[in-house]
Amino acid sequence: MTPWQRKARLLVAVFAIVFAALVAWQLKPRVAPPAPPPVVHTDPGAVFESTGGKVERVKFSKSEVVVEYQRQLLYANGSAKLFGVTIHTDERGGNRTFTVTGKEGTVGEKESTLVLDGDVHVTASDGLTVQTDHATYGDKDGIVRAPGPVTFARGRMNGSGVGMTYDKGRDVLTILQQAVVHIGRDEKGDAGADVTSGSAEFARRDRIVRFASAVRIDRGGQLIEAENATAFLSEDSNRIESLTLVGNARITVAHPTPGALQAMSGSQMTLRYASKEQVLQQAEIVDGATIQVAGEAGQAGREIAAKTIDVTLAPDGSTPTAVVAREAVRLVIPPDATTAARTIRAAALDAKGQAGRGLTRAVFTGGVDYRESGANANRAVSAGALDVGLKPGLSSFEDARFSRAVHFEEGRMKAVAALGRYDPDKGTLELSGSEPGAAAPRVVNEQIAVDAAKIDVTLDGPRVHAVAAGTTDKVKSVLQPAQKSAADGTSHDAQTKMPSMLKQDQPVNVTASALDYDGSASTAVYTGGSQLWQGDTSIKGDRITIDTKSGDLAASQVTSTTMLEQTNAKDNKKERVRSVASAKELAYDDSERRLTYTGDAHMSSVDGDMSAAKIELYLKPSGDELDRAEGYDNVTLHEQNRKTTGNRMTYTTADDRYVIVGTPVKILDECERETTGKTLIFVKASDRIVIDGNQQIRTQTKGGGKCPS
Numbered sequence: 001m002t003p004w005q006r007k008a009r010l011l012v013a014v015f016a017i018v019f020a021a022l023v024a025w026q027l028k029p030r031v032a033p034p035a036p037p038p039v040v041h042t043d044p045g046a047v048f049e050s051t052g053g054k055v056e057r058v059k060f061s062k063s064e065v066v067v068e069y070q071r072q073l074l075y076a077n078g079s080a081k082l083f084g085v086t087i088h089t090d091e092r093g094g095n096r097t098f099t100v101t102g103k104e105g106t107v108g109e110k111e112s113t114l115v116l117d118g119d120v121h122v123t124a125s126d127g128l129t130v131q132t133d134h135a136t137y138g139d140k141d142g143i144v145r146a147p148g149p150v151t152f153a154r155g156r157m158n159g160s161g162v163g164m165t166y167d168k169g170r171d172v173l174t175i176l177q178q179a180v181v182h183i184g185r186d187e188k189g190d191a192g193a194d195v196t197s198g199s200a201e202f203a204r205r206d207r208i209v210r211f212a213s214a215v216r217i218d219r220g221g222q223l224i225e226a227e228n229a230t231a232f233l234s235e236d237s238n239r240i241e242s243l244t245l246v247g248n249a250r251i252t253v254a255h256p257t258p259g260a261l262q263a264m265s266g267s268q269m270t271l272r273y274a275s276k277e278q279v280l281q282q283a284e285i286v287d288g289a290t291i292q293v294a295g296e297a298g299q300a301g302r303e304i305a306a307k308t309i310d311v312t313l314a315p316d317g318s319t320p321t322a323v324v325a326r327e328a329v330r331l332v333i334p335p336d337a338t339t340a341a342r343t344i345r346a347a348a349l350d351a352k353g354q355a356g357r358g359l360t361r362a363v364f365t366g367g368v369d370y371r372e373s374g375a376n377a378n379r380a381v382s383a384g385a386l387d388v389g390l391k392p393g394l395s396s397f398e399d400a401r402f403s404r405a406v407h408f409e410e411g412r413m414k415a416v417a418a419l420g421r422y423d424p425d426k427g428t429l430e431l432s433g434s435e436p437g438a439a440a441p442r443v444v445n446e447q448i449a450v451d452a453a454k455i456d457v458t459l460d461g462p463r464v465h466a467v468a469a470g471t472t473d474k475v476k477s478v479l480q481p482a483q484k485s486a487a488d489g490t491s492h493d494a495q496t497k498m499p500s501m502l503k504q505d506q507p508v509n510v511t512a513s514a515l516d517y518d519g520s521a522s523t524a525v526y527t528g529g530s531q532l533w534q535g536d537t538s539i540k541g542d543r544i545t546i547d548t549k550s551g552d553l554a555a556s557q558v559t560s561t562t563m564l565e566q567t568n569a570k571d572n573k574k575e576r577v578r579s580v581a582s583a584k585e586l587a588y589d590d591s592e593r594r595l596t597y598t599g600d601a602h603m604s605s606v607d608g609d610m611s612a613a614k615i616e617l618y619l620k621p622s623g624d625e626l627d628r629a630e631g632y633d634n635v636t637l638h639e640q641n642r643k644t645t646g647n648r649m650t651y652t653t654a655d656d657r658y659v660i661v662g663t664p665v666k667i668l669d670e671c672e673r674e675t676t677g678k679t680l681i682f683v684k685a686s687d688r689i690v691i692d693g694n695q696q697i698r699t700q701t702k703g704g705g706k707c708p709s
Helices: 003-027
Strands: 046-056 064-075 080-090 097-107 113-124 129-138 143-154 157-167 172-183 193-197 199-203 208-219 222-233 240-253 261-273 280-293 302-313 320-333 341-354 358-373 378-390 397-410 413-423 428-432 442-444 448-451 454-458 463-467 475-479 508-512 514-518 523-534 537-547 553-568 573-589 594-605 608-619 626-639 642-652 657-668 674-683 688-692 700-702
Touching (some): 097 129, 143 172, 261 302, 280 320, 378 413, 397 428, 413 454, 442 454, 448 463, 448 514, 463 475, 475 514, 508 537, 573 608, 642 674, 657 688
Parallel strands (some): 320 358
Antiparallel strands (some): 064 080, 080 097, 097 113, 143 157, 172 199, 199 208, 240 261, 261 280, 302 320, 358 378, 378 397, 413 428, 413 442, 442 448, 448 475, 463 514, 508 523, 594 608, 608 626, 626 642, 674 688, 674 700
């Protein structure tokens, strides 16, 4: 027998012995063990129950999930119920953890849904906490949902609402209804905010908070309202960098200081805040944009409206330092005890200012329309542009500079110029410049029209001061006749009256180097090469003064040309006779219809001429016909080749008679024969001269030698 055969026999023997022993043990009689106590289940429908446990890597979303519980029930359909549940979730990458606790939890079939009930708390590692009574979590969308009342908090923010969703994947918390958010004061004590809205969405990853439906934000006396609002947060999510309001957006301030923002409104609004101070820095308003600046105590605010407005604020977050407005711009400054209401409309507005003072200057362009209305003013100006100096707090205007096609109106006064500077406090208007369609400034009212290189108007009156551009230029004016009613022919302005030697229904032209016109006194004073004319009548002088209320006129260094009617004694027919007069001074008294020339007075016509220290002409009521003439002191009369001298002369047109008195009266005829006497009476129609002497001075005639014998 070989060695390997001996080993095989040995192994078989050992196996047989062991097998026999096992069979004997199995056939041995046994003692039955005691039966275990029966298991009592808290839920008869459960197939398995355990106390305490932990399940790791549950198949929820894409997170690592650990579920701990104090007690567990398993059911035949694969679902489970947990008690004293705590769920820990670590996002892949480890940047954020997520914990949910609740009294009870139900896991659906195939671990697809987790339902938590009773004192549910959601806590995130970034400080977000949410509390509710009922919540569900679905594996398919990774969203936590809570249908009932919810409270939440994170840092300085806490709030409440009804209904919630939390999207873990997007890190977005949404309060579905009745959202209320409170933001506490920061470490510097700056005012927080209280927010209410129909719903709210907090997107932490995108640093965005959205509020929808009837949004109301109260920031320490500043109330913000809109249909919807979106807040864009800082990098650390602790500060608002900008806030977008959509739908009936409005901001109101409870107690603004004068010159500070009182309200803003528009269809859409974007607010930008200073990064550290958390004060409003800039606001962009679109569609129906309006801002109001607070007035003094007891006064209404100033309002700027446009399609779009961009306003920049001072570091105090309330004082405007720049405003840019476009399309349908309107600025309204309401009236107060001393100033009228003012409104400016234009296509565009660019305003600038400084901190502590507010807006200081505003430039309006494109179809500027300025209106000023009140008890004592009703003014309107149109222009291409307007540059306005603003008083502190936008309380009023320091000055207003209009340019390009300026048209100014107040009552019946109208002005046109290329440039116009208006001082509303002083009530003055300075007109200057030239452009196509307006070669020179022009002012017109019912009494006068003035064209000049520069015109200054004081609106109370009005009073007009006009000057020419140079020595060759002239101020041009037209004195208007009284306006008649088309219905009854009566005058609209009974105060307008021209001197009687001028026609009352025709305008009077006057030019000079300068003009001063006072509408309240109805006087016009022309200086420097002045000239007045109407038809064939003219007056030239260094100075001409006209009173259109009384019809009086005065002139210095004057030369006048008049066309007066007179009756020809020979055929008893009226004819117009031209006469020219000159003197140092001329005064016309319309009440007496008297023209008075004084100082080297001289008058000439086709019938002769006369010189004297003073000459008076009395007109008939018609004003265009001489009644009588008077000459005083050193009278010299030249007529029909005769020269007559005396101390006083009276000429009456009714009988065409001259009466000259003197000590003596002297007549020198064409033959140089001299006749003297005390009184001379000359009747032109009969060419008869009567010289009446007296006892002291004998009438005498001295022969001459020029006439033939």
